[in-house]
Amino acid sequence: MNAVFQNYKAILIAAIVILVALLSSVVIVPETHQAVVIRTGQPDRVFNQFRPELPYGQTGAGINWRIPFVEAVQMVDRRVLDLDMTRQQVLSNDQQRLQVDAYARYRIIDPVRMVERAGTEEQLESQLLPILTSVLRQELGRRPFSALINAERGTAMANITRTLDTQARNYGAQVLDVRIKAADLPEGRPLDAAFTRMETDRQEEAATIRAAGQRDAQITQAEAQAQAARIYADAYGKDPEFYDFYRAMQSYRQTFLAGEGNSAMVLSDDSEYFRQFRGKR
Amino acid sequence: MQRLVGWRERLGVAARGLAMAGKNNPWGGSGKGDEPGSDGGSGAGGSGGPDGPRNPWLPGGGEPGKRRSASIEDIFKGRGPEGPRRAGGGPGGPAFRLPERPGGKSWLPVIIGSVALIWVAASSVHFVQPGEQAVVTWLGGKYSDTLDSGTNFTAPWPINMVEKENVTQIRSEEIPGTNTEKLILTGDQNLVDLSYVVRWNISNLTLYKYQLADPRNALLEIGEAAMRAAVARKKLDEVLTGEGRAEIEQAVRERMQARLDAYRSGITVQGVEINKTDPPSRVEEAFKDVSSAQQDADAAVNRAQAIAQQVLARAQGDASEFNNIYAEYRLAPEVTRRRLYYETMESVLSKTDKTIVESGNVTPYLPLPELQRRAQTAAQPPRPQGE
Numbered sequence: 228m229n230a231v232f233q234n235y236k237a238i239l240i241a242a243i244v245i246l247v248a249l250l251s252s253v254v255i256v257p258e259t260h261q262a263v264v265i266r267t268g269q270p271d272r273v274f275n276q277f278r279p280e281l282p283y284g285q286t287g288a289g290i291n292w293r294i295p296f297v298e299a300v301q302m303v304d305r306r307v308l309d310l311d312m313t314r315q316q317v318l319s320n321d322q323q324r325l326q327v328d329a330y331a332r333y334r335i336i337d338p339v340r341m342v343e344r345a346g347t348e349e350q351l352e353s354q355l356l357p358i359l360t361s362v363l364r365q366e367l368g369r370r371p372f373s374a375l376i377n378a379e380r381g382t383a384m385a386n387i388t389r390t391l392d393t394q395a396r397n398y399g400a401q402v403l404d405v406r407i408k409a410a411d412l413p414e415g416r417p418l419d420a421a422f423t424r425m426e427t428d429r430q431e432e433a434a435t436i437r438a439a440g441q442r443d444a445q446i447t448q449a450e451a452q453a454q455a456a457r458i459y460a461d462a463y464g465k466d467p468e469f470y471d472f473y474r475a476m477q478s479y480r481q482t483f484l485a486g487e488g489n490s491a492m493v494l495s496d497d498s499e500y501f502r503q504f505r506g507k508r
Numbered sequence: 509m510q511r512l513v514g515w516r517e518r519l520g521v522a523a524r525g526l527a528m529a530g531k532n533n534p535w536g537g538s539g540k541g542d543e544p545g546s547d548g549g550s551g552a553g554g555s556g557g558p559d560g561p562r563n564p565w566l567p568g569g570g571e572p573g574k575r576r577s578a579s580i581e582d583i584f585k586g587r588g589p590e591g592p593r594r595a596g597g598g599p600g601g602p603a604f605r606l607p608e609r610p611g612g613k614s615w616l617p618v619i620i621g622s623v624a625l626i627w628v629a630a631s632s633v634h635f636v637q638p639g640e641q642a643v644v645t646w647l648g649g650k651y652s653d654t655l656d657s658g659t660n661f662t663a664p665w666p667i668n669m670v671e672k673e674n675v676t677q678i679r680s681e682e683i684p685g686t687n688t689e690k691l692i693l694t695g696d697q698n699l700v701d702l703s704y705v706v707r708w709n710i711s712n713l714t715l716y717k718y719q720l721a722d723p724r725n726a727l728l729e730i731g732e733a734a735m736r737a738a739v740a741r742k743k744l745d746e747v748l749t750g751e752g753r754a755e756i757e758q759a760v761r762e763r764m765q766a767r768l769d770a771y772r773s774g775i776t777v778q779g780v781e782i783n784k785t786d787p788p789s790r791v792e793e794a795f796k797d798v799s800s801a802q803q804d805a806d807a808a809v810n811r812a813q814a815i816a817q818q819v820l821a822r823a824q825g826d827a828s829e830f831n832n833i834y835a836e837y838r839l840a841p842e843v844t845r846r847r848l849y850y851e852t853m854e855s856v857l858s859k860t861d862k863t864i865v866e867s868g869n870v871t872p873y874l875p876l877p878e879l880q881r882r883a884q885t886a887a888q889p890p891r892p893q894g895e
Contacts, residue, residue, distance in 0.1 A: 255649040258718045283714050289650025306721040307771050309729070330729050332771065376693050376740060403771065406733040411693065422790050425698050425744075429794035433801035440805020444812030451816030455823030462827035462834075469837055472845060473830065476852040483856040491861040500853050501864070 251295040258288045260302040261338045267297060270339045277305050277336050303338040304348055307403060312359055316413060323372035324417060328409040331359055331388075333395055333402045340399030351398055355391070359405070362390045376410055631665035639676035641713045645669050654713055671717070675710040678778055681728060683735075691788055692736055698744035701786040704757075706731045706764070707778040715774030723773055727764070731780070734763035747785050757782060 232239070254274065256262045262274040275288040293300055310331040317327045333355070335341050335348070345351035366387050367375055374383075384405060392402040412418045463470040483490050496504065634655060636642050642655040644662050648669045655662075655670065662668035682705050684690045691699045708727060710716045720726050738759040739747060746752035760780045768775045787795040837844045 255647050257649050258645065258651050283651040283718060289646050304721060306719055307726070307773075308721045309725060311729075330733075332726070373697075376697060404767075406729070407736075408729055408733045409692075409736055411691065412699075421697065421699060422788065425787070426791045426794040428698075429791065429798050433794075433798045436798065436801040436805050437808075440801075440808040443805070444808040447809065447812040447816050448819075451819045455819045458820075458823040458827045462830045465831075466834060466837075469834060469841075469845075470830065473833060473848070476848050479852050479856050483860055490859075491863065492857070493863045493865060496864055499849075500857075 248295065252292055254291045254293050254300050256288045256291055256302075258283055258286070259304065259306050260288075261305045261335070262291065263301045263303060263338045263342045264293055265299045265301060265342070266294075270342055271298065273338050275305065276338060277334060301342055301347075303335055303341060305335070307332050307334050308348070308352075310352060310355055310359060312356065312363070315360055315363065317364055317367045317375070319367065319372040319375050320369055321371050324413050325367075325372065325375050326409070326411045326413050327363065327367065327375075327407055328411075329359070329363055329405060329407045331355070331391060331402055331405040333400045335399055336401045337396075337399030340397075342399075345398045351400060354398060355395055355400070358394045359387075359391055362387050362394075363405075366390070628664040632662050632668070634660045634662060634670050634672075636660055636672060637674075639674055640672050641675045641710075642670045642672040643713055643717055645671075651714065651718070673710065673713055673716070675713055678707050678709050680705050680707045681724075681731070682783070683728065683731065689789060692739045694742060694744045694747055695740055696743045699788050700739065700744060700747050701784070701788050702735075702739065702747070703783045704731075704735060704760075705781045705783060707781075708775055709778060710774055711776040712774035715772050717774075719772050719774060723775060726771065726773060727768065727775055727777075730764050730767045731760065734760045734767070735780075737763070748787065750785070753782050753785070 256275045261276050264271045274291045275286050312329045314326050314328050317325050366383050388405045395402045636655050636657045638657045644652040646652050689701050692702050738756045742752040757780045764777045
């Protein structure tokens, strides 16, 4: 072993040096990134720059070369990136408040400009976020509340996208779209008011239903009463005089027999019942 | 060797110091056993002393002529990288030697060759499971190929790197997670607590891998925006009753797919299903009250119908009773009338107290207090009853 090492020492050292040189000058650019080569502080060239028309495999990703120590490589994301805005309170033009949660999707199409003006992706994001927020506030603040909660925000989203895109292009980014994820009533007073309104709305509905039920019940009963009256009239109308007699008889029985409590009668002997009692004809 | 002994003696001194510190240790140690108040260790001190068993963790004092148990130093003395201590070999480290091949040559090239072979075989054959696909890249950079399921061959790692992913498996995302309330504004400015499931799979693995920074997050955000937009087009009742549900699901699916296609995300939305639509918990009582109001109304109508049936039946019964009697009465009016009168009077007067007063000049004395007293003894005051 030692002998081998001794004999080929020079060659081995040379091989190691070459290997190190090779490794430090090779840049492997993944498909998901663009590589900006910076030569002594000056962006020089870009590997795998975004071009929508090129299919994957022909975009320039993979093995690329740089001069070691002189050129530095900065990787910039090539994919569609997400700009997620924190929830913002937006005031509509009729002074109503709304919590808006929005996002934008963008792609870095000019990595050299991005590196020059923003630096890194994180810095780009922190540059774009306040722009998105202010554009959103401006654009939504021009509209009435009802238009904001409505899904048809009309030209608002297109305007916001356009304005943000113009700004983003200064940093080498292209904004694909801006969407409002959620537009909610703010916690506290407005939300409580909405709940109260929903509640009273339902209470009204419940009261209406109950009243309608009551009304239907009354109608049903009244109709039955009317029908019963007609039946009685049909029957009793044949002989009102006999009805009077018959009903009186029924009523006496009901009153004195079925009725509760004791009854005491003081009868005059000239009543009809005692006609025979007195022996008169 | 001489140097070594000296070192051992130095260590031995230190070890004695150590033993003093830990004289009550359970292995005996060098406890004198004359200290009062010391615990069990001193009791065993009788068998301790200089003749007691030694603590194997402490290096031996090296007293000659004494049989002693092996110390840790003895155990490791002849081992480890300082092996030459035992062998007394020269400088230059251990003479590591491979066993030789029968031909007298080294095994080394054979071992290196077979390791390389195994490595090539293991990293260039890929069994892609059914439903899976894999992207192949050169050195993790340039995209080379997409592998379908089956047995595939590539250049060995790291020349070709392979990433497998299940593409046919339907993934489902439940939004929001379990037991959280998610309030969404409806078109009539009401709130509804809604949860839904998005089912999706990967339709184009290359795009899925390379187009979006975080495809799943993008999917969720797009879904959220689409769902809220679709719900905002409907009235609360349409969302709650499920009448507009199918429409919402359809609209959300289409919107999501359109957005995802615009991003060239390589994702296909298989379906969007609304799991539940509930009124917000804070106003739930009011909503429940509406359905109980419906029940109440139905109950009132039912009760009225029962009463109506009773009234009608009663009327029909009364009428037919009257009709029957009247038919008889017509045959012999005077007699029937008298008969009815007397029968009624008979049964009525037979059950009542009767006082008959002769009309004319007699002034009757009515013992009204007594009548009242009698009336009071009854359980209930008599009430006048006219049907």
